[in-house]
Amino acid sequence: MEKIQRTVIVDALKRTDYGAKVNIKGWVRTRRGNKNVSFIALNDGSSINNIQIVADIAKFGEEYLKPITTGACISVNGILVESMGQGQSVEVQAEEIEIYGTADNTYPLQKKGHTLEFLREVAHLRPRTNTFGAVFRIRHHMAMAIHTFFHERGYFYFHTPLITASDCEGAGQMFQVTTKNLYNLKTNEDGKIDYSDDFFGKQASLTVSGQLEGELAAMALGKIYTFGPTFRAENSNTPRHLAEFWMIEPEVAFFEIEDNMQLAQDFIQYCIRWALDNCKDDIDFLAKMYDHDLIERLNFVLANDFKRLTYTEGIEILKAAVANGHKFEFPVDWGTDLQSEHERYLVEEHFKRPVILTDYPKEIKSFYMKQNEDGKTVRAMDVLFPKIGEIIGGSQREEDYEKLRTRAAEMGVPDKDIWWYLDTRRFGTAPHSGFGLGFERLLLFVTGMQNIRDVIPFPRTPNNCEF
Ligand code: 4AD
Numbered sequence: 001m002e003k004i005q006r007t008v009i010v011d012a013l014k015r016t017d018y019g020a021k022v023n024i025k026g027w028v029r030t031r032r033g034n035k036n037v038s039f040i041a042l043n044d045g046s047s048i049n050n051i052q053i054v055a056d057i058a059k060f061g062e063e064y065l066k067p068i069t070t071g072a073c074i075s076v077n078g079i080l081v082e083s084m085g086q087g088q089s090v091e092v093q094a095e096e097i098e099i100y101g102t103a104d105n106t107y108p109l110q111k112k113g114h115t116l117e118f119l120r121e122v123a124h125l126r127p128r129t130n131t132f133g134a135v136f137r138i139r140h141h142m143a144m145a146i147h148t149f150f151h152e153r154g155y156f157y158f159h160t161p162l163i164t165a166s167d168c169e170g171a172g173q174m175f176q177v178t179t180k181n182l183y184n185l186k187t188n189e190d191g192k193i194d195y196s197d198d199f200f201g202k203q204a205s206l207t208v209s210g211q212l213e214g215e216l217a218a219m220a221l222g223k224i225y226t227f228g229p230t231f232r233a234e235n236s237n238t239p240r241h242l243a244e245f246w247m248i249e250p251e252v253a254f255f256e257i258e259d260n261m262q263l264a265q266d267f268i269q270y271c272i273r274w275a276l277d278n279c280k281d282d283i284d285f286l287a288k289m290y291d292h293d294l295i296e297r298l299n300f301v302l303a304n305d306f307k308r309l310t311y312t313e314g315i316e317i318l319k320a321a322v323a324n325g326h327k328f329e330f331p332v333d334w335g336t337d338l339q340s341e342h343e344r345y346l347v348e349e350h351f352k353r354p355v356i357l358t359d360y361p362k363e364i365k366s367f368y369m370k371q372n373e374d375g376k377t378v379r380a381m382d383v384l385f386p387k388i389g390e391i392i393g394g395s396q397r398e399e400d401y402e403k404l405r406t407r408a409a410e411m412g413v414p415d416k417d418i419w420w421y422l423d424t425r426r427f428g429t430a431p432h433s434g435f436g437l438g439f440e441r442l443l444l445f446v447t448g449m450q451n452i453r454d455v456i457p458f459p460r461t462p463n464n465c466e467f
């Protein structure tokens with residue numbers, strides 16, 4: 001076959017130099033036609049749109065075209081021609097076709113529609129569907145938006161470790177990292193596991209958050225962000241939780257909670273605008289297939305400030321709702337954590353826009369949050385979104401050495417694990433704030449998908465570690 005420089009389909013579809021010789025490579029979505037001509041819809045992942053390849057039977061012969069079935073991979077040399085068909089501007093009149101790989105009728109993605117549940121079982125192939133092509137292109141764009149947002153504002157991308165010996169959130173949801181023989185563990189006199197001969201010489205785990213190390217960096221570089229995988233062994237089988245998810249954590253010296261809230265709003269709005277500007281075809285497709293209000297919801301978030309109120313005010317609103325006959329599954333009580341149904345009531349029914357709740361009771365938040373004068377609450381902030389619930393969690397940090405140390409001890413985080421973190425408060429401490437955005441929660445919002453397993457290529461959840 002003649003060697004011609006490959007054109008990716010997203011570019012080919014924009015060309016108007018009809019008559020040009022092109023090479024297109026991709027995977028067959030469908031092949032149909034009659035006894036004279038075959039129409040092959042080809043997709044190479046560069047766009048949701050296929051290009052149509054027209055192959056004359058007389059030229060290639062029926063037998064040669066037969067293995068070009070759904071899922072096969074081919075390379076086509078041909079002439080770019082103006083298309084007569086509806087909804088496409090160009091097509092390719094094939095002159096030579098090379099078959100790279102066939103796909104027989106056991107290929108799971110035959111032409112018919114598939115449920116998202118079924119597609120999770122073939123996660124190794126689902127990126128080849130329109131839906132997951134769209135989702136993963138949007139995922140890429142959101143990563144680019146995030147790096148661009150921070151870079152343009154003078155933040156430094158800082159790499160925090162994935163293996164750690166401290167529990168940032170103090171919630172005991174860590175996966176252990178060990179090279180020990182789990183069937184033959186050495187224990188000490190009290191029957192506790194002796195880690196001294198383990199790989200790191202002590203107990204080690206996968207991180208639940210890069211925040212503590214991020215704070216160290218903010219106390220040196222001023223404005224930083226992290227963007228990496230985090231791990232939580234929480235046994236929650238919900239459409240919003242993963243055992244392995246990606247988190248973005250900005251941390252900023254001299255920021256108070258108000259600055260932090262503004263950053264959170266600007267940041268999310270920037271990402272959504274990027275999606276609307278750069279992922280239009282994919283978002284249009286997802287809106288049409290899954291969520292007719294998607295674009296309206298994205299524009300709405302761009303156009304409206306997030307409503308800011310305290311946890312205590314939020315509880316009052318929820319109690320008033322209960323008094324007016326609204327039924328929640330879980331009770332509403334000052335001091336308990338809000339359930340997703342409570343968060344969504346505030347966002348979707350009461351304020352009808354994103355909400356930032358602040359000043360939570362200290363008992364339900366982590367040890368590092370700045371304590372308020374009232375002795376009861378801390379300067380926490382959660383950003384709550386329609387359909388998602390919590391999308392961001394963050395706070396102003398406790399910068400006072402004694403208060404921080406006391407609170408950590410009270411919450412069962414020993415000095416020996418975080419002495420290095422406490423040191424930032426001994427040497428040149430400063431007010432500072434930060435937050436964590438769950439990348440997949442953002443993607444749920446931007447794509448309109450309902451289940452977090454459908455916005456990450458290979459989801460890790462309880463009892464699921466396939467692929
Ligand atoms: O609220 P979280 O636990 O906050 C922290 O980890 C802080 N260290 C962040 C910081 O202040 N730097 O988690 C932050 C966000 C949540 O709001 C949520 O969007 C997401 O991470 N998240 C999860 N996403 C998917 N699956 C899970 N199991 C998640 N747990 C939290």
Ligand code: MG
Nearest residue numbers: 382390392393
């Ligand atoms: Mg949280």
